[in-house]
Amino acid sequence: MAKIKIGILGSTGSVGQRYVNMLRDHPWFEVVALSASEASVGKKYRDAAKWVLDKEMPEEMAEMRIVKAIPHAIKAAGAEVVFSALPSEVARRTELEMAEEGLFVVADTSAHRMDPDVPLLIPEVNFEHLAAIEAQRKKRSGFIVTGPNCTTIGLAMTLKPIQTEFGLRRVLVSTMQALSGAGFFGVPSMAILDNLIPYIKNEEEKVASELLKILGSFRDGCFENASIKIGASCHRVCVLDGHTEAVFLETEKATSPDEVAKCMSDFSSEPQRLRLPSAPDHPIIVRNEPDRPQPRLDRLSGTPERAKGMATVVGRIRKESALDNGIKYVLLSHNTIRGAAGNAILIAECLKGKGII
Ligand code: NAP
Numbered sequence: 576m577a578k579i580k581i582g583i584l585g586s587t588g589s590v591g592q593r594y595v596n597m598l599r600d601h602p603w604f605e606v607v608a609l610s611a612s613e614a615s616v617g618k619k620y621r622d623a624a625k626w627v628l629d630k631e632m633p634e635e636m637a638e639m640r641i642v643k644a645i646p647h648a649i650k651a652a653g654a655e656v657v658f659s660a661l662p663s664e665v666a667r668r669t670e671l672e673m674a675e676e677g678l679f680v681v682a683d684t685s686a687h688r689m690d691p692d693v694p695l696l697i698p699e700v701n702f703e704h705l706a707a708i709e710a711q712r713k714k715r716s717g718f719i720v721t722g723p724n725c726t727t728i729g730l731a732m733t734l735k736p737i738q739t740e741f742g743l744r745r746v747l748v749s750t751m752q753a754l755s756g757a758g759f760f761g762v763p764s765m766a767i768l769d770n771l772i773p774y775i776k777n778e779e780e781k782v783a784s785e786l787l788k789i790l791g792s793f794r795d796g797c798f799e800n801a802s803i804k805i806g807a808s809c810h811r812v813c814v815l816d817g818h819t820e821a822v823f824l825e826t827e828k829a830t831s832p833d834e835v836a837k838c839m840s841d842f843s844s845e846p847q848r849l850r851l852p853s854a855p856d857h858p859i860i861v862r863n864e865p866d867r868p869q870p871r872l873d874r875l876s877g878t879p880e881r882a883k884g885m886a887t888v889v890g891r892i893r894k895e896s897a898l899d900n901g902i903k904y905v906l907l908s909h910n911t912i913r914g915a916a917g918n919a920i921l922i923a924e925c926l927k928g929k930g931i932i
Pocket of ligand 1: 586587588589591614661663724757914
């Protein structure tokens, strides 16, 4: 089977490097174009990227030359699908230009997440929202599908089975977010060592608006938000990778911690049915130890090997007596794998698995 040819925008950054790492030896995809800013264009990837992952840079990509982030350059390399890890300021125009030139764009950026014809997708949670692509194809030859903010993904993943089984009225979340979530040059070491920063610009608003779209429905050509009350407080902590979140919620129907643990452990969806290469066997892993999940120990959870870092890990599921039908738990999700590149690769696998590309 011929592999689908891939371009990566923002390939030298925190998320871009994850793509390069995860797409080595991919059974369905082959990277043919690596792009970054003007300052990197023309350089070999090994010289342009300040590689920070513990696995060696794949040799075949190390020798590739960085191309411009314009449709002509990406198409000239033969790419059909483009993964976008651009800064949000440049993403809006560039992603649209790519889709208008017939490319299939899967974006980690916030630029088009809330557009009325763009799916905001976590394949296990709302794969049926892919139907929104139809409206885009009437306007342009390509299309855009987006993945959510890295903080929203683990939260939406764990809320989905609870919403289905017991209904959701209210969700409160307090986050402890990793440094890689701010990009390679995001937080100076002098600001974060021996410290935490109790503010991440626009993050709390994104968590609320994205969750409502993801947990809502797509009917008669329109997205309809879920009716859940959501409050978030977001914080940057001195952890390299892996966002931890303390979640407090009220269900419609009364439930118990054991029932919540069971519905999370049993949760499985379209990527698992389609046996997509990067789909974790269990999207949610529930741990019973009182002191888990922890970023260092649990962020690379997920089987098989290709799905390492794709599972959301949950622990400390208990009753919350300060809320009606209250439940609380702690979750951990790898922000640059499941929260960005891994989720986008799973979206592209879903598009192929469903015959859309
Ligand atoms: P980053 O580490 O700062 O990397 C940015 C990348 O974009 C680099 O490859 C950079 O190339 C390139 N770039 C910068 N300006 C450009 C321009 N004008 N034209 C073309 N390319 C340009 O950022 P990141 O953390 O990987 O985040 C990338 C995107 O993913 C952001 O929109 C972010 O919000 C989103 N996201 C991040 C995470 C996360 O956990 N980090 C999770 C979900 C979503 P040079 O090396 O040449 O400068």
